[in-house]
Amino acid sequence: MRPALERVFRASAYRVDGRLLRVGRRPFWAGVPAVLLTAHNPHSRRHPPGWNARMLRALDAALRRHPWREAQSGQGAWLEIQRLVEMDARAGFVLARRFRQNAVLVLKRHQPPLLVILARAP
Template identity: 40%
Template sequence: MGAREGAFVTACNPMARRKPAGWNEAAQRRLAEAARRYPLLPARSLPLRRLHAAWAEEQWLVAAPSRLLVGLARRFRQQAILAVRQNGQTRLMWINY
């Protein structure tokens, strides 16, 4: 994507409250529109444990500075983003409200 950093961001299920599929799809379209200035790729999170087997969300990998993406995630009422850097460093960034 040609960027030094970015993050996986979603608009699905704000504040970890399940929403219907149609609601999540519309929210993802709004997120893509809000991030249109930056390169983005579709992604999907998958659960790591059987306990959360039904919890998977569509994501966007957005190539932008993490400080901007924290603000975008806050706008869509998310609790965290997974920030990534070109050197392979990753970190879970919690959103403060």
């Protein structure tokens, strides 16, 4: 992943249940271990709203056996609907790669949010 794009991911705001989360910062996560996943804008390239909605429905179908809640990420004009999914981080990585995502946010109890980069460097 390009350094500029990684900086954007790290600076993004992530919202879950009205709480604001930022990579590597307090507040520490108090919930069960989880991963923030999306199917929007694969490889960080903007796609039309209808396409993103269809891909999100496909992600929801893939999550049918996992508890999840709606979340949001981004800032300014680049906002994405996310899913906070109660699952092992490795399983989340598999799904994120399937939906061509560059990174995921991993939440572990009593730890700050962790950004895990999945994309290879250019």
